[in-house]
Amino acid sequence: MLYSGVPEGALFLISSGPDAGKSILGKQFLFNVLTRGKGAVLVTLDEHSAAFRRSFRYFNWDVSMFERDGKFAIIDAFTTGIGSVSQREEYVVKYIDHIHELIDVLRQAIKDTVARRLTVGSVSTLYPQ
Numbered sequence: 001m002l003y004s005g006v007p008e009g010a011l012f013l014i015s016s017g018p019d020a021g022k023s024i025l026g027k028q029f030l031f032n033v034l035t036r037g038k039g040a041v042l043v044t045l046d047e048h049s050a051a052f053r054r055s056f057r058y059f060n061w062d063v064s065m066f067e068r069d070g071k072f073a074i075i076d077a078f079t080t081g082i083g084s085v086s087q088r089e090e091y092v093v094k095y096i097d098h099i100h101e102l103i104d105v106l107r108q109a110i111k112d113t114v115a116r117r118l119t120v121g122s123v124s125t126l127y128p129q
Helices: 022-035 049-057 064-068 099-113
Strands: 039-044 072-076 115-121
Touching: 022 039, 022 049, 022 115, 039 049, 039 099, 049 072, 064 072, 072 099, 099 115
Parallel strands: 039 072, 039 115
Antiparallel strands: none
């Protein structure tokens, strides 16, 4: 389907029901970007950043070395900075309703990692219920 990869600057929305593999596709996409020496950012809106890191390991995709090297960043827009684990995160959005805060944190993470690829986990959490 994407034989030559995702064109730079392209925007894709992957939409489906639960457990269809959207998150796995996003993680595989990011891991492939990272293994090619490029920077990447993941925004998590519906799951704790620590859980995202663990889920990468289910597939033997070790992203910790990319984080240490400054090539990969996870933006925690889920916990709102509450809890001891989120206190150790470098990129935290405390008020997800404040779009400017999300944009500022996102810009900083992209700048720090020189990211050219970004995945946002579950944009449906941004929709009013």
